[in-house]
Amino acid sequence: MIDKNEVEYGRRAFLRIGGGVGLTVGGMLLFGVSLSATAAPVLGKGNSLVDSSDLSDTRGDFIPNAFVRIARDGRICLVMPKVEMGQGVYTSIPMLIAEELEVSLDNVEIEISAPVAALYTDPLLSAQITGGSNSMRYAWEPLRRAGAAARVLLIQAAASQWSVPPESCHAENARVIHGPTGRTLEYRQLVERATRLPIPQDLAKTVTLKDPRQFRLIGRPVKRLDSPEKVNGSAVFGIDVRIPGMLYAVSITSPVAGGKIKAVDDRFAREIPGVRQVVTLEHTVAVVGDHTWAAKRGLDAMVIEWDDGPNASLDTRILQQDLRTAVLKSGVVSRQAGDVEEAFAKHTRHYEAEYTQPFLAHAPMEPLNCTVHVRPDGCDIWTGTQVPVWAVDAGVKYTGLPRERIVLHNRLLGGGFGRRSEVDIVIQALQIGKQVNAPLKLTWMREEDIRQCTFRPMYHDRIAASLDEHGWPVGWRHTVAGSSVLARFQPKNFQGGLDRDAVAVASDLPYAIPNQRIEYVRQEPRGIVTGFWRGVGPVRGTFVVESFIDELAVQAKTDPVAYRRALLSPAPRALHVLDVVAREAGWEKPLDAGAGRGIAVMHAFGSFLSAVVDADVCNGEVHVRRVVIAVDCGHVVNPDTVDAQIRGGAIFAITAALYGGITIDRGRVVQGNFNDYRIMRIHETPRIEVHMVQSNESPGGIGEAGCAVLAPALANAIFSATGKRLRHLSVGSQLADGNFA
Structure with missing residues (x-):
């Protein structure tokens, strides 16, 4: 039974948990759900965005589990347990359900799931x-099983109506067909009977999934269902929300972490036409107006005196020195294999290197925003969030209202990259909205969005290898020093002082190295809050490991591909993508004078990738000419989505490597907008080729995988072009400083 505190109630939604409608799928208990007018955006038939508040009452619908609802009029609604932020889940997940349910994507509506942890918790993410x-x-x-279970029950309903064995029937194109006679019943005609069927407790275990050879959707390129609305402008993101009587707010929070407001002079702000109100919190000042421009002008006119607090003298050099000191300490051991000390004592040829990585901001195209309407009897929240339950939690905490009075309207996300897994924008909107007697939209200007970001942590890695007489590694020591995102984000997953994400890749080398010790030293940056950033640990770890492997290949006077190939016997999938990318990129082909070619291999998120980058360096500027990527992500659901995610990840990663890097000066974030926190321009974007490797393994992750493999391949290409080794990201600042290894 679901705790009522995890369920939305009121005028917009109710959940009907009925006897016998539970379905255990893939180790999860999926309850039958009836959502009445949840006011969450959905994709309707014909690929038009509609609002589920327009849907008719769902009483009497066929609801076999938490992901499928079939109405008496034939409408088929698929409830999405994940949110869409550009990664294509509003197409790929429906493909899984529709494949087993035997319906066309043209005949389904897509609805965002309610914030109900009991129904939609991801067991891998807790x-x-x-x-x-x-x-x-x-x-x-699980979602294929959800579709298959619904199909089985519909077939049983048809067989019952015809008084024939279910085995003599099959489903096809939203209807059930009786094989011997050719009789058919559409799903809509079976809804009433299907709702009365008892659901066997072991249905999830006994339902038969399709053989992949029978797939008609999965594995084929399918156009994104949400693309038309995003092209024609009808798609509703958080920033597009308009509520009758809504006011608009712009805010500024102390530019120094931990700082407070000392004094505020708002006389000039109140004289700006359209300014309605000034709200002052402990660390934040917000101006409320008739529109965002009035609020922004009002904020610009504010005279604010800040008490910078204990971090007023903080700068990047201090934080870097903290990490340099930390990495010399003994850390928590995340992996121990063989006898590392003996390997280093027995083989006197040692090679060492240190790598550093800067803070990185997310800078999603849609700045953070949240609309709230806080009333004595309830609170509505409109935003785009990766963590809907936590957004509701914030509503409960900061309004004092019971959970059933907090209603979340989750919208499309204009980019997330981990930033929208935080609820700080929701919290601030609630704090301000409590003091405004109207619906209120809070928008962070780009400068505030970047400067109040939960940054990707800075890291410092110290790594050493003991080499035999031929230059092959027999011992490996690696210490990672940096912030623990897990310790703040999910403390229960931070055990024994070890952040498993921070040591990802480093603790699971694909290479045949018999003696290894990997350690983690937690070093939190003074006053800076860190967060997840499109593949935090694997991006960090792959850069270090693949850069160092390249350096060892040079020490061994061996071609980088050949060196990796000889060490990859424990990871055949990694070896295969290496071979594919080397062949497709023409690794052996000569380059123009001054150009370089680099390679890297990645294994994380259940996927294996290898990338080759061609680049040249001229007058301190890096020009990336060509990127070739081979990817084995297991069974491909939608090839178009995989291709798009790899390309987007490559651009995102190259941008971060070349132009990223947040710096602190006198406690303040220096960067503020795209003029000094650059994004790669169209004319700078290299030619990108993606080669998918066929695999029957279960799907791996892909949204962050392309991001992880690019930085080391780029750094290795720069070495190939210049003979200079880059051990610090961002590359651009290091080239400008001439700070080469």
Whole structure:
């Protein structure tokens, strides 16, 4: 039974948990759900965005589990447990359900799931979260089983009506067909009878999934269902929300972490036409107006005196020194294999290197925003969030209202990258909205969005290898020093002082190295809050490991591909993508004078990738000419989505490597907009080729995988072009400083 505190109630929604409608799927208990007018955006038939508040009453619908609802009029609604932020889940997840349910994607409506942890918790992430490149890994079997279970019950309903054995019937194109006679019944004609069927407790275990050879949707390129609305402008993101009587707010929070407001002079702000109100919190000032421009102008006119607090003298150099000191300490051991000390004592040829990585901001195209309407009897929240339950939690905490009075309207996300797994924008909107007698939209200007970001942590890695007489590694020591995102984000997953994400890849080398010790030293940056950023640990770890492997290949006077190939026997999938990318990129072909070619291999998120980058360096500027990527992500659901995610991840990663890097000066974030926190321009974007490797393995993650493999391949290409080794990201600042290894 579901705790009522995890369920939306009131005028917009109710959940009907009926006897016998539970279905255990893939180790999860999926309850039957009836959502009445949930006011969450859905994709309707004909691929038009509609609002589920327009849907008729769902009483009497066929609801076999938490993901499928079939109405008496034939409408088929698929409820999405993940949110769409550009990664394509509103197409790929429906493909899984529709494949087994035997319906066309043209005949379904897509609805965002309610914030109900009991129904939609991702067991791998321990919460109702979209992130970790986990959507397909989470959905692959459970959601196919959800569709298959619905299909089986519909077939049983038809067989019962015809008084024939269910084995003599099959489903096809939203109807059930009796094989011997050719009789048919559409799903809509079976709804009433299907709702009366008892659901066997072992249905999930006995239902038969399709043989992949029978797939008609999965594995084929399918156009994104949400693309038309995003092209014609009808798609509703959080920033597009309009509520009658709504006011608009712009805010500024102390530019120094931990700082407070000392004094505020708002006389000039109140003189700006359209300014309605000034709200002052402990660390934040907000101006409320008739529109965002009035609020922004009012904020610009504010005279604010800040008490910068204990972090007023903080700068990047201090934080870097903290990490340099930390990495010399003994850390928590995340992996111990063989006898590392003996390997280093026996083989006197040692090679060492240190790598550093800066803070990175997310900078999603849609700045953070949240609309709230806080009333004595309830609170509505409109936003785009990766963590819907936690957004409701914030509503409960900051309004004092019971959970059933908090209503979340989750919208499309204009980019997330981990930033929208935080609820700080929701909290601030609630704090301000409590003091405004109207619906209120809070928008962070780009500068506030970047400067108040939960940054990707800075890291410092110290790594050493003991080499035999031929240059092959027999011992490996690696210490990672950096912030623990898990310790703050999900403390229960931070055990014994070890952040498993921070040591990802580093603790699971694909290479045949017999003696290894990997350690983690937690070093939190003073006053800076860190967060997840499109593949935090694997991106960090792959850069270090693949850069160092390249350096060892040089020490061994061996071609980088050949060196990796000889060490990859424990990871045949990694070896295969290496071979594919080397062949497709023409690894052996000569380059123009001054150009370089680099390679890297990645294994994380259940996927294996290898990338080759061609680049040249001229007058301190890096020009990336060509990127070739081979990807084995297991069974591909939608090839178009995989291709798009790899390309987007490559651009995102190259941008971060070349232009990223947040710096702190006198406690303040220096960067603020795209003029000084650059994004790669169209004319700078290289030619990108994606080669998918056929695989029958279960799907791996892909949203962050392309991001992880690019930085080391780029750094290795720069070495190939210049003979200079880059051990710090961002590349651009290092080239400008001439700070080469």
